[in-house]
Amino acid sequence: MNLFERFAMILTRSRKRRKMISYVIVGIVIFFGIIFGAVISILTAPAEIRSSLFHRDEIKRIGVLQENSAYCNGIPIIDSSPIKIISTYPWPLNGTVTCQYGGRILYGEDEFHGGIDISTGKNDPIISIADGTVERMQIDKKSYGLYLLIKHDDGFYTLSAHLAHSYVREGERVMQGQTIALEGGEPGADPYPGRSTGRHLHFEVRHTANQNSRINPLILLTK
Ligand SMILES: [Zn+2]
Known part of the structure; x- marks a missing residue:
């Protein structure tokens, strides 16, 4: 067998x-x-x-951006989550950049300027530079005045300050290009100008909601 x-x-x-x-x-x-x-x-x-x-999408690690990042009062960047830069973003307001990001002298004191100032001198509409959700709509009388903090889907935050009016509320979804507010900041003429000497938009880009995570907005905006 x-x-x-x-x-x-x-x-x-x-x-x-x-x-x-x-x-x-x-x-x-x-x-x-x-x-x-x-x-x-x-x-x-x-x-x-x-x-x-x-293949993973092209994700630029925060390290790439770090050389342009803010170290506010000696506190370094606290978050290392990646920002996904899919393209450059539109400007929130088409005006003149009256103050750049970085060190400057304000009211005779050295101060770090954590955003850029864009001015048209009018109450012009301000748009959201990317899709996202309104994280905060608050009034900060000592500094930002009426401001909006938006959490964007691409992994960063933007802050728009000295607003004369906000068209959106906390928790609301916003789309790229949507008008979210009106330029303000003129003491005596606009409500809630905050610490402002004239009509302009103070615009910040942050890695997180925290002020210590600010980066130069020009990195993201169309050249
Ligand atoms: Zn400013």
């Missing part, structure tokens, strides 16, 4: 074993069927989905 005959004898004699072997065969067929199905669905998936499976 050769090996195959012996094997056949075992199979035919034991019903229990026959059953077990048939289960194993069915199991193997299902297993390879699933793998085959997965391979076919990946190969036939749209190119976009296929590339997202194998």
Whole structure:
């Protein structure tokens, strides 16, 4: 009796074993069927989905941006989550940059300027530079006046300050290009100007909601 005959004898004699072997065969067929199905669905998936499976989107780590980042009162950046820069963003207000990000002298004192000032000198509309959700709409009489803090879907925050009017409220979704507020900041003429000497938008970009995570907004805005 050769090996195959012996094997056949075992199979035919034991019903229990026959059953077990048939289960194993069915199991193997299902297993390879699933793998085959997965391979076919990946190969036939749209190119976009296929590339997202194998290549991560281009994400610039905060380290790239850090050389331009704010160290407010000696406190370094507190968050290292990546900002996804998908493109450059539109300007929140089309005006003149009257004050750049960085060190400056204000009221005779050295002060770090954590944003840029853009001015048209009027109550012009201000837009959201990207899609997001309004995190804060508050009045800070000592500094920002009426301001909006928006959490954007791309992983950063923007703050717009010295507003004459806000069209959006906390928790509200905003889309890129949507008018969210009106330029203000003129003492005596605009409500809640905060610490401002004339009509302008003070605009900040932050990694987190925290003031210590500010970066130069020009990094994100269209040149
Ligand atoms: Zn400012």
